[in-house]
Amino acid sequence: MQNFDLMRNVTIGQYIPTGSPIHRLDPRTKILAATFLILGISFNASIVANTLFLLLVLVITYLSRVPVRYMLRGFILGLPVLVLIFVMQLFFQGWTEPAGKVYFQWGILRATRYSFQLMAISLFRVISFIFLTSLITMTATTTELTHGVESILKPLRRIGLPSHELALILMISLRFVPTLAEEMERIMKAQASRGADISRQGFWRPDKAARMILPLIVPLFMSAFRRAEDLVLAMEARCYVGGEGRTKYVELHARPVDYVVVIVSFLFMLLLIFYPWPSVRAIMAALGLPDVL
C-alpha cells in the first residue's frame, strides 16, 4: 500500500516546540554555533575527537528535549548515503598507507585499521551533521531562522549582497513548502485515482520514470507558476518595491547567554582544529592497556 502522507518523513524543517533552553536561544546564535561546530569537526580527523563530538551533540539533543526517535527518522533518510560512503572507503582506502593492522583481505578488498577508523569517523560525522542541522530547524521556527540569516548577512550588504532579498526568497520558499507538498499529495492521489501506478518501481528505466513523473510534475509546476503570479500581484498591492526604505517588525535581541554560546562554540572550533588529539592506541598505552587494535 502506498503512503501519500508526504510530510511525514521530512523531519528537517519541522519545528518541535518543547520550550527548552536551546529553543530560547537567539536564532543567530544557533546558526553561528552550529556553523562553528560543523566547521571545526570537518577539519578534524581524530577518532577520539569525533567520538567526543558525537557525545556533545547527543548532550545538546538531550537538552533540546526533542525526541531522539524523531531525530533518527531523518537519519534513516540519510542512510543510503552512509552505506555508499562505507563501500567507497572499503574499496578505495584499503590500500592507503600507513594502513596499520590489516584485519582481513579478500581479493582487492582489504580492511585495515585505517579504513575502519575512517568509516567510524564518517559515521559519527554524518550523524552529528544530521543531528545538528535538524536541531537548528527543530528548535527555531523557520521565521526566526530567516530573520537570523538576514541579520547575519546584513554586514555583507555593503559589498552588494542583497541580504533582504535573499531572506525574503528563503521566507517565501519556506512559506510555500507545506502548500506545495499538500498540492503534490493531492495530484498524486488524483492521478492514482486515474490508474497511475505511483511507485518507486523502475526508476532505473528513465523513459518509464518520465512517463510516471510527468502527470505529477506538469500540474505542480502549473500551479506553482499560477501561485507566483498571484503572489506578485498581492505583494505589489502591498507596496513591495524591494528592501530600500523598509522597516522591520521583528527585531532580534541577543542575551548574554547567546554571546557565551557563540564564544564557547568558536573556542570549540579552534580546539577541534588545532589541538593535537591523541590516537586511541596512544590513550590505551598511557593507561597501560594491552595493544589489541
Place this chain on the structure above:
Amino acid sequence: MDPVIRLEQVRHVYNADSDAPVTALDGVDLAVRPGEYLVILGHNGSGKSTLAKHLNGLLTPTAGDVWVKEWNTRETARLREIRSTVGMVFQTPDNQIVATIVEEDVAFGPENLGVPHDEIVARVDWSLEQVEMSALRKRAPHMLSGGQKQRICIAGMLAMQPDVLVLDEATAMLDPLGRKEVLSIVQRLNREQGTTIVAITHFMEEAVDADRLIIMAEGRIVMQGTPRELFAQPERLRDLQLGVPQATRLAHALHERDSAFPQAILTADEFVQAYAAYVDNQPLSAPPPAVPQADAAAEGREPIIELVNVSHNYMHDTPLEVTAIEHVNLVVRPGETLGIIGHTGSGKSTIVQHFNALLSPHVGTVTVFGHDTERRDAPIREIRRQVGLVFQQPETQLFERYVGDDIAYGPRNLKLSREEIRERVRRAMTAVGLGFEEYKDRVTFALSGGQKRRVALAGVLALEPDVLVLDEPTSGLDPAGRRRLLALIDALRDQGITLVVISHNMEELAEICDRLYVIAGGTTILDGTVEEIFSRQAQLNELGLDVPGVTRVLALLAERGLLTPDQAAAYTVDAAAELLGSAIDAKL
C-alpha cells in the same frame, strides 16, 4: 462628497498588439463614494476582476483614466499613496500570504511603507483585533482555515490604513462558514470604521446588504441601483446568468402565479412578511406535500462500499500526529446518490479517500465491492477503477497538451487497445457535453475554467467507474457553470452510476441527493434521507451548518403559524413554490 475613486470611460484591452485582442472593459464610468458598500456582480468573463485591478493601479487603462483621490493611476510615482489608499484582497488566500507567521504577514505592508517599528506593532495589534485573529497571531498560516487566512489578508491590508477595501472575489474559495466570517468582518469595518468597501462577487446573497449594486456584462456596466431595485427584475437577472437567493426565487415563482405577490424580496424575513400580508395571516389549508419515500429498493441492496468504525490519523506515528476521522460508519448502496455534508476540515475528504484505497484505515475496516482494502491481496487498481474519485478543482490535475490525450490517460493506464481507448474517450466526452470531434484536439490549457473541469471529469469517467465520487464539484464556478455541472450530474445519475457528492452547498445537495451523511469533528453525526436531515434545522445550526434557503423560509412560516410543521417540508424552490402555490390558488 467627492468620490474616492473615479473611473472615466475606462477601456482595457488584453493582448492589444496581437491579432487576437480581448476587450475586457469597454467604457466604464464609475464613482466610488466614501463610506459606501458597493457590490459589483457579474458572471465569469464579464470584466469585473479587470475592473478591480484598475482600482489600485495594478492595471492601467488602455484608454480613459482612473483617479484615486487626486492621483491618476498612471503616475507611477504616486503608486505608493494609491495602493495604501485602496487595499485589495484577492481570491485565493494562500497565494497572498508572504510570511510564515501570521503577525509578520500583517506587518508586511507597513514594513514596505517604511513605518517606524513601534507604529507597526500598534497597527498589527489593531488590525488583528479588527479581524478577531489576535489569539492566532503566532500561528503558521498553513495551519489556518480558508476563512481565517482570508481574515489575515484583510488585516494585512488594514495595517496599511486604507480608505477603501476592494475584495476581488475574496469569498469565492471559502466554505459557507468562512464566507460568513469574512462578510461579517467586512460589514463591521464598513459600519464602524467607515471603510469604503468594493466587493466583487458572483454570489447574489452577498449583494443583499450592499448600499449600491453594479452588474457587469461584456465589459460594461449593464445595471445599477439598490439591491431591491435590481432584484425586482428577475428576467434581466436570469438573462445575465446570475444566481438569485432562494427566498427571492421563491417570490418570483409565486409572482408568476399571481402578479399581486411582490417580487422585490431579498431575505427570508422579508418573504415571510410579504407572504403573511398576502394571505392575510390565514394559515394554508392545503394538505401537506407527499414526502417522497426513500427508495426502498436501494435500502435493501447490499452495500458496495462499507466503512466500519474507521479512524485515520495524519502525520501518523510522529509528534505532530492529528486525528482526521474517528469511528466513521458509512455505507454506499448501488444506484443511490449520496451526499456528504460538513465544513472544510471536518474530515469528509479523508473519508472518501478511503473509498478507493488512497488512504487505509488505522482502525476499522473498509470493504469495497467485497474486498477488504487493507488485505495484501486486495485488487487496489481494480478498486480504483471501479470507484472514480474526482477531487476538488480537478482541472488542476490536467497535464496533457490536448484534451483527448488527457482524458485517455486513465484508459491507457488500463492497457486497453487503441480502439477501445478512443471509444471510451468519445463516450466520456459525450457524457460531459464536450463534442469528441470538436474538442479532442483543443489545447487543454486554453479552455475556460468550467470546460477544464468537465475535461477532468471526463478523465475519470473514461475509466467507466461504477461509483463516482465528486468532491465539491461546483466550488469556484459561477452560477451558470454550477447549473451546467448540476445538470450533468443529474444525467449521470439517470444512467445508473452510483454517486457520492461532497458539498457544503445545501441547496445543491437537496436537489440531487437521495440520502445524506452529516460529518463534523471527524465523525458521522447524522445520516438519513434529505427530508430527515433537513427537518433537523436546529441540530444542523448547532454544527454551524445551514438548511436550504427555502427550508428556512418554510420554517419561519411555520413559526408564525402560517404552515403546520408537516407542511413545512420542502427542500427545493420548485417544491416550496408548489406547496405555497396552493395558498395562492385558494385565494384567487
